[in-house]
Amino acid sequence: MASLSDGDVAARPLTVMRGRPLRGRFKVAPAAGHFALAVFLAALARGESVLYRDAGQPDAELTAIRRLLDATGIRVHVTEDRWEINGLGMLGLLEPEKAVDLSGAEKSLPPVLALLGSFGFPSRLIGESRHGAPSLTPVVQILKSIGIVIEEQRSGRLPLTVRAPRTAMPFAVRLEGSTPAAKAALLLAALGLPGISSIREASPSPDHAERLLRHFGATVLETTGVDGSRTLAVTGLPTLGARTLALAGDPDLAALPLLAALIVPDSDVRIENVPMHPGRVVVLSTLEEMGGDISVLDRRLAGGEEVADLRVRHSPLLGVTVDARQLTLDAVAVLAVAGAFAAGETRLPRLGLKGEGELHAALAATLSANGATARADATGLHVGRPAAGRRLGGESVRTGDDPHLAAALLVFGLAAAEQVTLEDMAALSMAFPDLIDGLEGLGAEFYWREAA
Secondary structure (H helix, E strand, O other), X not given: OOOOOOHHHHOOOEEEOOOOOOEEEEEOOXXXXXXXXXXXXXXXXXXXXXXXXXXXXXXXXXXXXXXXXXXXOOEEEEOOOEEEEXXXXXXXXXXXXXXXXXXXXXXXXXXXXXXXXXXXXXXXXXXXXXXOOOOOHHHHHHHHHOOOEEEEEEOOEEEEEEEOOOOOOOXXXXXXXXXXXXXXXXXXXXXXXXXXXXXXXOOOOOOHHHHHHHHOOOOEEEEEOOOOOEEEEEEOOOOOEOOEEEOOOOHHHHHHHHHHHHXXXXXXXXXXXXXXXXXXOHHHHHHHHOOOEEEEEEEEXXXXXXXXXXXXXXXXXXXXXXXOOOOOHHHHHHXXXXXXXXXXXXXXXXXXXXXXXXXXXXXXXXXXXXXXXXXEEOOXXXXXXXXXXXXXXXXXXXXXOOHHHHHHHHHHHHHOOOOEEEOOOHHHHHHOOOHHHHHHHOOOOEEEOOOO
16 A cells, blocks of 8 residues: 555545554654754764664655755765764754755754754755645744844745854743744754853743753753743753664654554554653543553663653543643644543643634534534533444544644544544645554554545
8 A cells, every 4th residue: 555655645535444453563753853853963963873763654854854964964874774874063064065955844844944054154945845734934933033044935935045143142032832843943053053042931841852952962951930931041062972862752643553552442552662751641641541551661761751662452431631731732632532432521621722722623523523422612622422322433524734633533533433534634644654554554454545
């Protein structure tokens, strides 16, 4: 079967049918942006770093990263499961001789802009974004605010040109809301400037980016304010050391086989390389509270972050009220789908975040159309099992540009009594290119059909 990363296939509707139990291993790859950050830190270090990453299917993000490394003089050798990168030091990258094609590298572009924004030469980046790709505007605006020069032809889209600030000096920036891509870009940009730059978060976000910087030898100091804010002080122009490491997996990806193993009858799955930081395990902790049979195995460090393997077995679930202090918007769709298979009601409170109302409404409508008891109101999203005489599944769904919604409904279809068809897979293909193959490796079956 063709891979989900194949654009022609991803544009076609996908039908999901309940099949045999899921069995085997699912290894969680790192998020594309986080892997790009690690690659660029290795390029700025001195000596040869080795990053372990399973190759999987051909990936536009990885291909674009390799083109950029080649264009800036970084020697990289990629084998089946490892990247060997010969770093040239903080100021060692070379000016690209021609424009660099970064087509399809939507998640890697924030650290790309931060990396190239440390050098005085202009870097011309070209390419086409895939359908449904998010705009770069938020990251472009935050990097422009610290002096990095970014020239755009279209707001938030390639092509563009990037170069260092006209006067190199440290910065102080306050971030509002959860903006992990912007924070990671600012951390990388701070390394290329003299002095100590500071990044203040109104509310702390996951700290995997700063942990990775420290792992390569950067100095990143953290202080917490009385108002709950957190400030990161980053020392610029450090001497980074080469490292050999495997990165923690993408927590959003890890949540999907975790949910699938719990709701597909008789399943027994080992999920490898799952990040265990308290700020990244809301789905895990909530599904455990709902009664999920989840065993944590082989805790270890990966890139300065604790990871573990999970053994997950099919379990009867009970509805819960999710703690708003732990809940994130990206976790809502997965937990709502879990609620559709749980006895009692699962309550997902409103967080007051942008786009939350639309997501609640979409989930309530889609799950209701597919047999679940679901409603959205001013207090949040309420989900339960089907009413007497109804069965889960049976309808086609449209998920628009929300990959988390699409992925959660894909998993929903694996356990629903009737087939579920997803009409648009493009956003999911960008966010989780290895998901279909990974689930097929566990025994799931999917059927593509020709678009109307």
